Structures are given as C-alpha cells and as structure tokens.
Amino acid sequence: MSHVIIVGSGIAGLTAALRAANEHDVTIITKDALGDGNTAQAQGGIAGVLFGDDSIEAHVADTLAAGAGLCDEDAVRILCSEGPQRIRDLAAAGVDFDTEAGSYAKGREAAHSYPRVVHAGGDATGRAIARTLAQRVRERRIPVLENSLLIDLVTENDTVIGVDVLTPHRPIRMLAQTTMIATGGCGQLYARTTNPAGATGDGVAAALRAGAQVADAEFYQFHPTTLADSGFLVSEAVRGAGAVLLDETGHRFMLDIDPRAELAPRNVVALALARTMAAQNDRPVLLDATRVPRLTERFPTITAAVMHTGIDWTRDPVPVTPAAHYWMGGIATDQVGRTKIDGLVAIGEAACTGVHGGNRLASNSLLEGAVFAERAAAALPRGAAHMHPSLSPIDDHVTAPALDRGELQRLAWSALGLERNERHLTSALARIDEWDSAATPIPLSRAALENRNLLLIARIVARQALARRESRGAHARLDYPKADPTQARSVVAAPVQEALAC
Template identity: 55%
Template sequence: MRIIVAGTGIAGLTAALHAQERGHDVTVVTKGASGDGCTRYAQGGIAGVRGPGDSAAQHAADTIAAGAGLADPAAVETLVRSADAALADLIARGVAFDRDASGQLLRGREAAHRHARIAHAGGDATGAEISRALTDAVRRAGIRVVERTMLVDLHEDAGAVRGVRLLRDGKYDDLDADAVVLATGGAGRLFSRTTNPEGTTGDGIAAALRAGARVSDLEFVQFHPTVLAGGDPFLLSEAVRGEGATLLDETGRRFCLDVHPDGELAPRDVVAQAIARQCALQGSPVLLDATMLGARTLARRFPTIDRVTRERGFDWSREPLPVTPAAHYLMGGVDTDLDGRTSIPGLFAGGEVARTGVHGANRLASNSLLEGAVFGARVARAMTEPWPVGAMQASAAAGSPASEHLPLSTAAAPPAFSRAALQELMSAHVGLLRSDAGLAHARQTLHAWAATPLPLSTLADHENANLLLVAQATASAAAARTDSVGAHVREPALIGV
C-alpha cells in the first residue's frame, strides 16, 4: 500500500517505521524539518515504567481519575497494557533513557500519578532524545521524508480518502495514496501564550473538518500550570514538582493545598486553575520554589531548565521562579477507534491530532508520548485490515461550523482579522476560564471573520484559515458543554472562589 504520513512527531514516525516494516511504501511529509513539532519539547518523560507495588491497573485508574472520569476505559486499557512493548520498541530504535548504576530505568513521578512510573532521558530532554532516535531510525530505514511541505487538504473519492494536497515553496502538489495518517499535532497557536512551537496551527484537524470527519472534545484544552513568566513561554516540567518543588503565593504560602489535598501534585487542570485564580487575585505571577532541591540536583536532574533559567537571569537554586499557565495540549481532535481509524475510510490519525479517548477531560502527565508510541504502532498494524462497516460515521456538519446560525450582536463591529487578534480573542474568552458571555462574544467574532473568505496564497494564509476554522469548532464545543469538568471551566462554577 502507498501510505502518506503527515507529521514527524512520535506518532507519525512510529507509524511510518512500523508501516514500512510491514512492507508498505511510505512517504512522510512535514511542514518544518524532520523532528520539528511538539515531541522534541517534551521535558517530563513517558509514562509506563512500573516498579514494585505499581501495576497497569493502577496506571489506568490514575489516567481515568485525571481525565475527570471522561476517558474511554477501553482506550486507557489499550494504552497501559501496551506500555511495555512501546518502551521496548523505543529502546530498540535507539532511545537512551536514563538508568541507575545497575542499568535499570530510572523512574520519576509527576502530578496525579500514585507511583513513580515515568522514564526520562537527559534529565529533562526526553522528547528531544525520542525525536533524535526516531528521526535517525527513519533515515536508516530509507523512508522518504519531504520537508518544509504543508498538508493543505485531503483528497476523497467514493467516500474514502485517497491522497493529499500539499504546499511547498508556493506550489501545490497532489499525491495519491491508499491511506493517509494525520500526525500533525494539536492547535496550541490558537492562543497568545502557549508552549507549542510556531507551526502548531491545527492543520490536520482543519483538513479533517473540511473533509467531514468527526471530531470531538475540542473544548478540552490543557493549560500547563508552570510556564516561566515573561519573554517567550518556557515550560518548567511537572517533574520539578514531582521532585518536591512547591507553588507559593506572594506571601510565601502554599495556596494549592487550599483546593486539593495533593497540593502541587493534583491533576494539571486543578493546579492550572488554582494558579490562574491566584494570579488574578494578586495581580502577579505565582512562584515555583525548587530551592530545597539544591543546585547540584537541579543541574543534574533538569539540565535544560537549569541552563535556560540561568540564561534568563534566574538562579532557581537560590530563588523561586515566577510562573503562569499557558496553553499546552489538546485532549480532543479527530475521532479514532483503537486502531487510529477515523470516520472516513482511508484516513487514520495518531498523536495529539487524534481523539483516541485516552485523556478524557484532562491529560495525565507523560501519557502523551506513550499514546503516540502505542497508537502510532497500532495504526500501522491496521492498514491492511478491512475498514469496519458502520464503526464510525462522519459528521455532515463537522466541516462547516461557520454555517451555524448565531444571533446578531448589537456590539460594535469586530476588529479586522489577524492571527494576533484571533489568539487574543481565544485566550480571553475560550481559554483557561470561560463564561457564557465570553463564549458568545468569541463565537460571534469568529463567525464575522469567517464570513469573509481569507486569502489562501501562502503557507501563513493557510495556517490562518486553519486556525480560524479550528477556533470556531473549539468555541462551539465549549459553548455546547454547559457544565464544568476537567480542563473546561465555565464561570458560574467559579462564583464565590
């Protein structure tokens, strides 16, 4: 079979390697250079290395609890039961995880995990090491990788995806395929402050929406609690808190204990919301205090964070760091079954672009790399299997959120569309804390922008169009879910806080 994989993160590269080993003709396309994307920025690690007293069942329970009960139990079971094989595959492909003196994998702990079960590499450079190893493995395997090439759209024939339209150097190119794998990542650039790299503009989700594929859970956007305040967003791994760092208000008080008995190790949505409220209350960032760990431990365990914070003028062994939340991870995406099949035959999805059901309303720390490895491999295994009849159905309305009826606003005309204006709108009204009025304003503004077709001449133009389409779908999903759960918080739930 001719397979096109869009994306070179852990899910895309894993799918490409396994597909080629099964005899398929694989072409990988990526908007940037090979290995660009969110995978290489992952600091914390990959969950699934279980020690004494731990089990797959406990990992599953932690995942479902962190997901506010909305994770799909079958997907979670598939994830945790496949962890050993996924980690072994990564090691076999050259990933050098950190080990102790006896050669055993070192295990770290992060928030909402009851046990230390997270493997890391280079201290806080796990994603970079995985990206390096898989990129090298793809190169050694001779898989074609077409860089600086954007996925623009999906080609369909007789109700199935049969290829893609690409944009490279200002020119379009159509490629036929027997199957297409979306592994393009999430949509962090919907927001003005995000840990995601520049190219994370929801391209795969937007292409799937235009094709009529079913999407869900777009309202669940995880904001990482601890991002260095000021300057370009730089993530301070949750593993720092797992090692004992605490969060302090301006008076030096551990305020997270007010909202959850686990304090700084509560699920990410709880910690991020607590920080956002405290920042609003005191009008300044909160403080991440890791001074108790000492300079030697911080430099050894978190060399990247140690270097970057010192470059920015901080000595975190002596002083707490100012932090605020930032958009980090999309739990929703293109709906898939347990083998990465979407609602359109011939179209697969894996990694952050996919909604496998693993994360529910809030992702458990370090499950994302594991999800990419597990479901990337499952996609490759499913490619020659018959497409289940009626297993999933496309949503006829999914590709056209702009067409829904919205009440006319009596407010002033919205500002002219720009990427910055969209990001500011989404951050203010479809971000960490939401309200009925804010969501209504956001939807009306997005609807007004979408009423005038955007130019589609350059790569940036296509990114803008994708962001606008995914923003509409996200705002609509947030408006439709009237309760507060996990990463989705409606303002009425905050009354009295």
C-alpha cells in the same frame, strides 16, 4: 504493498512510518524539519508500568481518574498494557533512557500513584525520542518531504485518496491508499502556549473539512508552570521533585486549595495559579525550586532556559504562569486509528482515541503516540487499491480570513481559556463569524493556511465549550461550576459544513 502518506513527524508520525515501512510504501510529509513538533519539546518523560511493584491496574486507575469520567476504558487498557513494550521498543531503537542502579530512573508526576515516568537526558526526553526515531527513518531511507505543509485532504466518493501539499517550490498533489494525520496539537490558538509555532491544528482542520468527526474539542489542558517571559515549560517533574508555588507575599497557596498541593491535577493547579495571578494584578506566581536536590543536574534543559532569563533558580524562585499545553480533543478514531472516512487514519495528539477523556494524565501523551501509531500502522490495509481519480487542478489560492493572529490568540486565551462562560463564548463566536464572513481568496502561503485552520479550530472549541454546560476535567465554566453527571459523555463536533452554517 500500498502507498501510505504520513503527515507529521513527531512520535506518532515517526513510529507509524517505521512500522508501516515494513509492509508499505511510505512517504512522510512534514511542516518543518524531520522530527520537529511538540514531541521534541517534551521534558518530563513517558509513563509506563516498568517496575515490579507498579501495576497496569494502577496506571489504568490513575488515567481514568484524571480523565474525569470521559475516558474510553478499553482504549485506556490498551494504552497501559501495550505501553511498556512500546517504551522498550524506543529503548531498543536507541533512546537512551536515564537509569539508576541498573534500572530505569523513576520520575514522579502529578496524579500518578506511582513514580512510573521514565526520562532521557534528565528533562530532554522528547528530544531524545524525536532525534532517535528521525535517525532510524533516515537510515531506512523512507522518503520525507520537509518544509512542506498539508493544505487539504483530497477526497473522492467520500474516501480520502491523498493530499494537497504546499512544498517550498509549489503546491503538489500526492495520492495514497491511506493518509495518516499525525500533525499534533493546536497550542498556537492561544496567546500563551508551550507549543512550538507549527502547532496550528492543521491536520484536524483538514479532516473536519473532509467530513471527519472531531471529539472532545472543548478540552484543552493548560500547563500550570511556564516561564513568565517565554512560555518555556517548567516540567511537572520539578514539582514532583519538591518545588513549591508561592504567591507574591511568599505564601504557599496550593496548601489551601488541595491536599495534594503542587501535585494536584493540572487543571486544579493551573486554575489556582490563574486565580492567584488575578488577585495580584496578573503578576506571575513564583516557583521555588531552591530546595530540590541536584536541581541543575536533573533538569539541565530547564536550567539553561531559566538562566537565560537571568535567574539562578538554585537560589531564587522563578516567575511562572499557566499556558495552553495539550489538546485532548482531536479526530475521533477507533482503537487502530481509523476515522469515519475511508482512507483517513489519525494518530497522536491530532487524534481522539478516548484515552485522555476530559483531562490528560501527565506523560501519557508520548505513550499514546507510540502505542496507537504502532497499532494503526499494523492495521493498515494491505494491497494497492485501484484508483481512477477524476481530479480538479490544485488551486494556488485559498479562501482565508484576513486575520490578526495575535487578536485571535488573545480572544481564545480570554474566552476559550482556563475559565469560560456563556457570555464570553457567545461573543467570541460572533467575532469568529465576522472574521469568517470577511474571508477572501488569497495566494497560498503558510500563514494563510494556518490562520484558516486556527479560525476553524477556534469555532469548534467555542461551540463545544458552549454546549458543555458543566465543569469537568480541564473544562471549567464559571457559570456552571459543578460537574453534571448527565453530561458525562464525549461530544462529537458537528461536521464542519453544519458548524459553519450555525
């Protein structure tokens, strides 16, 4: 039995904890309450081949097509073939997936050739998963440190041997044979995002500082439809059910852009929204769901959020804008979550397994969290290593930039957002340099740690986006509007020391 620390408690962290606890001594460290994170926000559902007239090959083909030539096909095959069993495991754990006529209710989402997305509570799939798995973790009495955030990974001889953590009381150090990073995405880098406040890329930034590799950092997926006022996501499933997008004159503009109209891939729809908004002085476009049958019954969570804005969407269209949603990039791993650094494993949105390539297929991310967390936990080394660490004491200060987070988020939105170009990326990097060079040691706090991490992720995204001189998947360059076949490969970010030196 070895000690395993899992940082994060979304679908990836919780799945790994439940599997690993069969054979290991597991501790979960999580920033907010157990189960908080992007997972709990997920609406549309989880994709998987569960119906006789669907096929693994079709799911693989859809995933590869969305990934724009950058997917790792072996990883995609693992995702699609092991996914159905992981969905059945979730159901067996108590996730109450919606049914119709005695079988799972089918949901259709963009770029899926088959309606293979299953959901729970209508549009509350993530909440059902997070609550159920968190409950199972509590029942198993797996130790959990809530409201505690990873400061940094502790390394010795190029091996991760534990973590420094800021608990509500004080910073502490915990040692383990394996540390699993399951800290999710980094939507808070952007002025508009669907992600909750804790999505600041902490685990990826800590892994970079420890010398891990990050791949595909430039690929951020922007969701086309979020409520204009709140960033609350209006799931693709609503468009799948028949809602259409209108400009402010009432014209259904997606018909002019792609034969798949509102169900074209996310990057196509998001970009069309951004351009339509630009042509109407940045005013939001309209999502007309008034003709969707049983709208309020099928989408109760979104209905409540829309109602909160004072709109009855059964009668009137809703103003929507794109927002940063899902980070395809992350800590580069093999097919069982191992990174280049001994003792460090990464899973879920914080990892880059290669299944999403340049653009994630809708509802494949919960699936990735479940599939690769299970595999990573099953592959954990058995037997306790003997550690004789010679450790320096934990610093109660951190060298962090005096950052106006709002300014960074606006900069990221305009320069690292839906459309990029060399001039804006270069000037964004210059501003990032200024912030970095003005960093000073300040007392440890959540805000200071998050700002340091956001700035590092901004640098990596900007550098990788500058290096990719083409448009591919979710990465759109105004100055290189076409895909370049010679660039059809994943790029691994330089180790952080090198990146900072440039």
